[in-house]
Amino acid sequence: MTAPSNPAWETFPPETLHALFEAVEIDDVVDPDVGLPDPIDLHCSREEMGRCFALCLDFWSEGVRRNDLLRLVSTLLRKGDLSPAERLQYKHIRAKYKHLRFALVLYDARHRVPPLFSLAVAIMGHLQDAFRNGRRGAVTGYALLLRALLARPFWAMVKRRARAIRLDTADGFLAYRKTEIRRLAKALEQERLTGHEFHTMRKIVSRHVSFYDTLRSLRPSEHHYKMSRYLSAINGLMGSRHDDMIEQAVSGQRAYRTAAPLDADIWRRVEGLVARYPLGTPQSLPSSKSDGR
Numbered sequence: 001m002t003a004p005s006n007p008a009w010e011t012f013p014p015e016t017l018h019a020l021f022e023a024v025e026i027d028d029v030v031d032p033d034v035g036l037p038d039p040i041d042l043h044c045s046r047e048e049m050g051r052c053f054a055l056c057l058d059f060w061s062e063g064v065r066r067n068d069l070l071r072l073v074s075t076l077l078r079k080g081d082l083s084p085a086e087r088l089q090y091k092h093i094r095a096k097y098k099h100l101r102f103a104l105v106l107y108d109a110r111h112r113v114p115p116l117f118s119l120a121v122a123i124m125g126h127l128q129d130a131f132r133n134g135r136r137g138a139v140t141g142y143a144l145l146l147r148a149l150l151a152r153p154f155w156a157m158v159k160r161r162a163r164a165i166r167l168d169t170a171d172g173f174l175a176y177r178k179t180e181i182r183r184l185a186k187a188l189e190q191e192r193l194t195g196h197e198f199h200t201m202r203k204i205v206s207r208h209v210s211f212y213d214t215l216r217s218l219r220p221s222e223h224h225y226k227m228s229r230y231l232s233a234i235n236g237l238m239g240s241r242h243d244d245m246i247e248q249a250v251s252g253q254r255a256y257r258t259a260a261p262l263d264a265d266i267w268r269r270v271e272g273l274v275a276r277y278p279l280g281t282p283q284s285l286p287s288s289k290s291d292g293r
Contacts, residue, residue, distance in 0.1 A: 009053070009054040009057050009058070009163065010050075010051060010054040010055075010058075011054070011058050012054075012055055012058050016055065016217060016218065017055075017058065017059055017062060017063075019216075019217040019220075020055060020059050020099075020213065020214060020217040021059070021063075023213035023214075023216060023217055023228060024095050024096075024099055024210075024213055025095075026232060027206075027209050027210070027213055027228075027232045027235060027236075028232060028235050028236035028239045029232060029233075029236055030232075030233045030236040030237055031229050031232070031233055032233075034226065034229040034230050034233055035226065035230065036226060036227070036230050036272065036273065036276050037222065037223040037226040037227060038276070039276075039278065040223075040227070040276055040277055040278055041223055042174055042177065042178075042278060044170060044173060044174070044215075045170055046167065046168075046169060046170045046173075048215075048218075048219075049107050049167060049168065049170065049173055050107075050167055051218055052103070052106075052107065052211070052214045052215060052218065053103050053106075053107040053165065053167065055214055055217065055218060056099055056100050056102075056103035056210075056214060057100060057103070057162065057163065059096055059099060059100070060096045060097065060099065060100040060162070061159075063092070063093070063096040064093055064096050064097065066150055066155055068089065068093065069093055069146075069150060070147065070150055072086055072089065072090050072093075073143050073146050073147045073150070074147075076127070076131060076139055076140075076143040077140060077143045077144070077147075080131065080134075080136040080139050080140070081131050081134075081139075082131060090128065091128075093124075094121075094124045094125070094128065097117075097120065097121050097124060098121060098206075098210075099210055099213075099214075100117075100162060101113050101117065101118065101121045102206060102207045102210035102211075103210065103214070104117065104162065104165060105207060106173070106176070106207055106210070106211055107165060107167055107168060107173065108165040108166055108167070108168065109166045109167065109168040109169070109172060110166065111168075111176055114158070114161040114162065116149065116154060116157060116158050116161065117158050117161065117162060119149065120146065120149050120158065123142050123145050123146045123149065124146060126138070126142050127139065127142035127143060127146060129246055130142055133246075133247065133250050135250070177208070177211075178277075178279050178280070180204045180207065180208070181204075181273070181274060181277045181279060182279065183200075183201075183204060184201060184204055184205075184270055184273070184274055185274045187200075187201050187262075187270075188262075188267065188270060188271060188274065191261065192259035192260055192261050193259055193260065193261075193262055194256070194257050194258065194259045195242075195245050195249070195256035195257060195258075196256070196257070197259075198238070198241070198242065198245070198262070199242060201238065201270075202235065202238040202239065202242060205231055205234050205235050205238060205270075206235055208227075208231050209228065209231040209232050209235050212224050212227040212228035212231060213228050213232075215228075216228050230269070230273065231273070233269060234266065234269045234270060234273070237263065237265055237266045237269070238266055241263055241266065
């Protein structure tokens, strides 16, 4: 039985926050020769889970200023785009939102994000896609929605709800992570994936990247670093492919719902993760050689 966690979450020194920032900055960089640790250790105590969530919360609380985001939204409403420096600032703010969103899914016993927080992250993503692709009408629409969510009553509600998670048990968290990896294994069995199915796979990978990025910032080790970098490589490859899918959908070249085979390099790396992950039961995986992937 999980009880609501104490809202007085731990805060961290600047060097720990900076370590997490540096990890998040390269969470989609592909290291060509990175390998998994042997064995993969899944142990994480409830105390350590609480510290991981607290760091993610502090990372967001210290790194996101409502007025800064409102200023960027105002610029988008006026100009339809941001300068290179403003784009970088927007990227960093969105990264902190996304990292906390992953934490809310990972460590809360319900494994879901509060609706208003989820909506804000989704709108920020759509807004970024819109200004990157020069879609002025979409920029205006999403910027207005984001500005509404940044109104003081909603902002206060989002902050309050983000702190009031029900921290899962260590066993529950372990079971959740194994279920996520089994979903990846199931996806590998499919010949082709739609844009939505592909994006669902990537979100699983991204959540696991965020876990190990946080863990290695709190407790550096070769194991956590290898897990972080291996997962980051998959995340980066999938992110680039998803960007291509969005661009193709916007241009009318290929509908987002059209199913396509998984890229060979992505397939190989995900297969390697699933094969080595200690799930407790043997996994029957399709052969990458049998279908030419």
